[in-house]
Amino acid sequence: MARFIRDILAALSYEPPVDKGPVDQESLSRLDQRLAPFADKGAGPRSAMAIQPGECSVWDGNPRDQPGLTAENCRSLIDSIASEGGNRIPVLVRLNPPGSDRPYQLLVGSRRRFAVDWLNHHGRPDMRLSALVVDLSDEEAFRLADIENRERADISELDRARSYQNAVDRFYGGVQSRMAEALNLSNSQLSRLLALAQLPEEVVGAFATRDELRVRYSELLTPLLRRPDQRGRMVAEARLIGEQQQTLALQGERMIPPATVLARLREAATPHAPEDARDIAIIAGGTRIGRAKASRSGGLTVDLSIAEDADLDELLARLRETIVAVRGV
Incomplete structure (x- = not known):
């Protein structure tokens, strides 16, 4: 089995993505396609075995956010496994070291393990997890998990x-x-x-969700974080935005969009001439269209430059968000 998995590693590392066509459950990764023929249980060395989800500890080298798995975001997979009587694609596990509290360590298949475990606790206690036991080093296990997870939109x-x-x-x-x-x-x-x-945790927390933070944003922010003075201003602004995001979430209102967060962080890192009040950029469609400024007297000044083809609904929504943000400064 180890030789077979290493052959998969060598092949998948350089294979281009293939057109998989329609499937009746979660989209299959190339790794899933290779593992599918071994789902049938049997006595051969490459046959899947049935284990309980609770017999697996999750390997800490897997990039998936385990606490982020819920019945809601795994619903289609749960329904598919329930209708088929088990997971069609086996998970990959290896033996835990002697003395561990669980016999197996899960390397690939966190969502499938979660789905079967959820079903065990919701009317299907006898369902088991189909698993292949492999013998891989940590580095090989990391590469295998990475190959699978690169194709997952929810990572x-x-x-x-x-x-x-x-x-x-x-x-x-x-x-x-x-x-x-x-x-x-x-x-x-x-x-x-x-x-x-x-990126600092404060900057991460300024975005409404982790999914909104993109590699291209770090390319813009990282150079500004290298200077201590700029870093300090950006982190302070990130804390403020994070607090505003939490307030908006509690009120059930639309949270500050990532383009606005990015613009505010970049602007905060740039030194400003002393003013009676701070300016906050108004961003619509990724473009700065104006600014809002709160004065010491409690008033509010808004300057806008509106193009003829501007989306007025988006403009008004961004204007409202900015006014709320300025009032919170």
Whole structure:
């Protein structure tokens, strides 16, 4: 089995994506397609076995955000596994070291494990998890999980970046070029991901959700964070935005969009001449269309430059968000 998995690693590392066509459950990754023929249980060395989800601890090298798995975001998979009587694509596990409280360690298949475990607690207690037991090193397990998760839309760029940040020291001796070669990435691609992982927590918290934070944003923000004075101003603004996001969420209102967050962070890092009040950019469609300023007397000044083809609904929504933000300064 180990030889078979290593053959998969060698092949999938360089295979281009294929047109998989329609499927009747979650879209299959290329790894899933390779594993599907071994779903049938049997006595052969490459046959899947049935285990209980609770017999697996989740390997900490997998980039997936385990607490983020819920019945809601796994609903289609839960329904598919329930109708088929089990997971059609086996998960990959390896034996835990002696003395561990669980016999297996889950390497690939977090969503399938979650779905079967959920069904066990909601009317299907006898359902088991189809699993293949493999013998892989940590580095091989990381590459295998990465191959699968690169094709998953529900893995955020931030989760993937933080996984890479941990892996470069843990599996590749801190040598970025070794990791890039192993993952079939360019050094520049890997550098951009690692820069995203290194953004301050305050900056991450300024965005409404982790999914909104993109690699391209870190490319704009990272150079501004290198100078201590600019970093301090940006982090302070990020804290303010984060507090405003929390208030909007509690009130059930639309949260500050990522383009506005990005513009405010970049503007905060740039020194301003002393003024009676702070300016906050008004961003619509990714373009600055004006500014809002609160005076010490409590008034509010708004300057706008509106194009003829401007989307008035979006403009008014952005204007409202900005006014709320200025009042909170």
